[in-house]
Amino acid sequence: MKTDILASFPAMMANVREKEPIVQAITNFVTVNDCANIILAAGASPTMAHEVEEVAEVASVVQGLVMNMGTMEDVEAMLVAGKAANEAGVPVVLDPVAVGATRLRREGGKKLLENVKFSVIRGNTSEIKHLAVGTGSTRGVDAAEEDKITEDNYKAFGYMARELARKTGAVIAISGVIDIIASADRVFALRNGDAMMSRITGSGCMLTALLGAFCGGNPDHILEATVCAVSLMGVSGEIAREKTDAQGAGTLTFRTHLVDQISLTDAETLQKRTRLEELELGEKATKESMKVYAITDRAWLNGRTLHDVTEEVLAAGATFLQIREKELDEATFLEEAKDLAQLAKKYHVPFVVNDNIDIALACGADGVHVGQSDIVDKDVRAMIGPDKILGISANTVETAVKAQESGADYIGVGAVFHTDTKKDAQSLTNEELLAICKAVTIPVVAIGGINENNIMQLKGSGIDGVSVISAIFAKEHPGEATKVLLKKVEEMLGE
Ligand SMILES: Nc1ncnc2c1ncn2[C@@H]1O[C@H](COP(=O)(O)OP(=O)(O)OP(=O)(O)O)[C@@H](O)[C@H]1O
Ligand SMILES: Cc1ncsc1CCO
Numbered sequence: 001m002k003t004d005i006l007a008s009f010p011a012m013m014a015n016v017r018e019k020e021p022i023v024q025a026i027t028n029f030v031t032v033n034d035c036a037n038i039i040l041a042a043g044a045s046p047t048m049a050h051e052v053e054e055v056a057e058v059a060s061v062v063q064g065l066v067m068n069m070g071t072m073e074d075v076e077a078m079l080v081a082g083k084a085a086n087e088a089g090v091p092v093v094l095d096p097v098a099v100g101a102t103r104l105r106r107e108g109g110k111k112l113l114e115n116v117k118f119s120v121i122r123g124n125t126s127e128i129k130h131l132a133v134g135t136g137s138t139r140g141v142d143a144a145e146e147d148k149i150t151e152d153n154y155k156a157f158g159y160m161a162r163e164l165a166r167k168t169g170a171v172i173a174i175s176g177v178i179d180i181i182a183s184a185d186r187v188f189a190l191r192n193g194d195a196m197m198s199r200i201t202g203s204g205c206m207l208t209a210l211l212g213a214f215c216g217g218n219p220d221h222i223l224e225a226t227v228c229a230v231s232l233m234g235v236s237g238e239i240a241r242e243k244t245d246a247q248g249a250g251t252l253t254f255r256t257h258l259v260d261q262i263s264l265t266d267a268e269t270l271q272k273r274t275r276l277e278e279l280e281l282g283e284k285a286t287k288e289s290m291k292v293y294a295i296t297d298r299a300w301l302n303g304r305t306l307h308d309v310t311e312e313v314l315a316a317g318a319t320f321l322q323i324r325e326k327e328l329d330e331a332t333f334l335e336e337a338k339d340l341a342q343l344a345k346k347y348h349v350p351f352v353v354n355d356n357i358d359i360a361l362a363c364g365a366d367g368v369h370v371g372q373s374d375i376v377d378k379d380v381r382a383m384i385g386p387d388k389i390l391g392i393s394a395n396t397v398e399t400a401v402k403a404q405e406s407g408a409d410y411i412g413v414g415a416v417f418h419t420d421t422k423k424d425a426q427s428l429t430n431e432e433l434l435a436i437c438k439a440v441t442i443p444v445v446a447i448g449g450i451n452e453n454n455i456m457q458l459k460g461s462g463i464d465g466v467s468v469i470s471a472i473f474a475k476e477h478p479g480e481a482t483k484v485l486l487k488k489v490e491e492m493l494g495e
C-alpha cells in the first residue's frame with residue numbers, strides 16, 4: 001500500500017532532532033558555512049571533513065554523507081568517501097553543481113555516478129536534465145532559462161526524474177519554482193518556496209545539506225525523508241520571506257531568516273503549508289520498450305494462471321505487455337486486466353489492452369492497441385486522452401503514416417512471417433519494413449510468426465523489436481523463452 005507522505009512528516013523531523021545524526025559534507029568553499037549551519041538548524045551535526053587522507057574514515061562512522069561538486073577540488077575525496085559510505089551502509093546525497101557546464105564537471109559527475117551508489121541526487125532542472133538525457137543547457141551554477149520548470153512542462157520533468165531514479169537507484173529531487181521528487185515508482189510535485197531563494201547563493205547547496213541530515217535520521221525512509229526535507233526548505237523559505245518583508249529587509253537578511261526558520265518550523269506548520277501533488281504517470285511507449293513485446297494468450301496455460309505465467313515473463317525481462325482476450329465476458333476480462341495492470345506496474349513495463357477501450361480505461365492500463373478499422377470509425381486518441389499509449393496496427397507505408405497521424409505512439413507491423421505452411425518465409429520483406437520504419441518517427445514493433453529461429457532474418461529491417469504470442473506463451477518455460485528472445489533481439493538490433 002502507498003504510504004501517506006504528509007503523515008510521515010512528524011516522524012521524519014523527530015528522527016533528525018532526536019537522533020542528531022552526524023552528517024559529513026564535502027562541499028564547495030562558497031557555501032560551506034551555510035551548509036554547516038542548516039544541518040545544525042535541522043537538529044543534526046555537521047562535519048565538513050574533505051581531505052582525501054581522512055574522508056574514508058569519517059564516512060564510515062557518520063550517519064549521512066553529502067557531496068557537492070560546486071568548486072570541484074574534491075572529486076577524488078568524494079570517490080573515496082562515497083565508496084566507504086556505501087560499504088558502511090551510510091546514505092549518500094549528491095549535488096551535481098553545474099554538471100553539464102564543463103568537461104571537468106561532466107567527467108567528474110560521470111565518475112561519481114559510476115562508482116558511488118547514491119540515496120538521493122538533488123539538482124536544479126539543468127543539472128538533472130544533463131544527468132538524465134545529456135542535454136541540459138547548464139552554463140553556470142544556476143538553472144538555464146530554457147530549462148525552467150512550469151505548470152506546462154512539470155509532468156515531463158516528472159517522467160525524466162523517474163527515469164533517472166530507475167537508472168541510478170537514487171531518489172531524484174529537482175528544485176525550482178516547482179520541485180519534483182521521484183523514486184522508481186512514485187513522483188511528486190511540490191509547490192512551495194519563494195523566488196528570493198534563488199537570489200542568495202547556496203539555497204540549493206543548503207537543501208542538499210538538509211537532505212543529508214534527513215537521510216541520516218531516516219535511512220530506511222529515503223523517499224519520505226526527501227519529500228519532507230524539500231518541503232521544509234520551501235515552507236521555511238516562504239515564512240522567511242514574510243519576515244524579511246515585514247522588516248523591509250533584503251536578500252542577506254532573508255538568508256538569516258531562512259536558516260532560522262529551518263530550526264523553528266514545526267511539523268504541524270509544515271503539514272499545513274505543504275502543497276504536495278502526487279503525479280499518476282503511466283508508462284510510455286519507447287523504442288527500448290518494443291524489444292520483447294509480449295501478448296498474452298490463455299490457450300496454453302496448462303493449469304497455471306495467467307497471472308503466474310505473465311509474472312514469469314515480466315520477471316524475465318519482457319519490455320511491453322498486451323492483454324488480448326477474444327472470448328472472455330466483460331466482467332472477467334476487466335478483473336484479469338486489472339490484475340495484469342498491477343503486475344506490469346510492479347515491473348515498470350508499459351501495459352495495453354487489445355481492442356477494448358472501455359476496459360483499457362477502467363483497468364488502469366497505460367493504453368490501448370487497436371486495428372486500422374477502429375481508427376476509421378472513431379477518434380481513439382480523443383477517447384483515451386493525450387497521455388495514454390495508443391498502439392495501432394498497420395502493414396503498409398500508407399496505413400502506418402495514417403496511424404501516426406491518428407495519434408499513435410507506436411505501430412505494430414505485420415504479419416511479418418507466414419504462420420502456416422510456408423514456414424519462416426517473410427510475407428513482409430525487410431525492404432517493405434524499412435520503408436514503413438522510415439516513413440514514421442514513432443517506434444515500430446514487428447508481429448506475426450516471429451520466433452527465436454527467424455528473428456535474425458529481420459536484421460536491417462529498421463524495426464525496434466518483436467511482438468510475440470506463442471513464442472513465449474506456448475513454451476513450457478515462458479520465462480526462459482523471454483530471455484532467449486531478448487538476447488536474440490538485442491543481437492538483431494546490433495547491440
Ligand atoms: N522561484 C522560486 N519559487 C519557489 N521556490 C524556489 C524558487 N527558486 C528556487 N526555489 C527553491 O530554492 C531552493 C534551491 O533551488 P534552486 O533551484 O535555486 O537550486 P540551485 O540552482 O541548485 O541553487 P544553488 O546552486 O545556488 O545552491 C529549492 O528549495 C527551491 O524550491
Ligand atoms: C556560486 C557558486 N560557484 C561555485 S559553487 C557556488 C555555490 C552555488 O552552487
Ligand SMILES: [Mg+2]
Pocket residue numbers: 097098123124141204205
Ligand atoms: Mg545548485
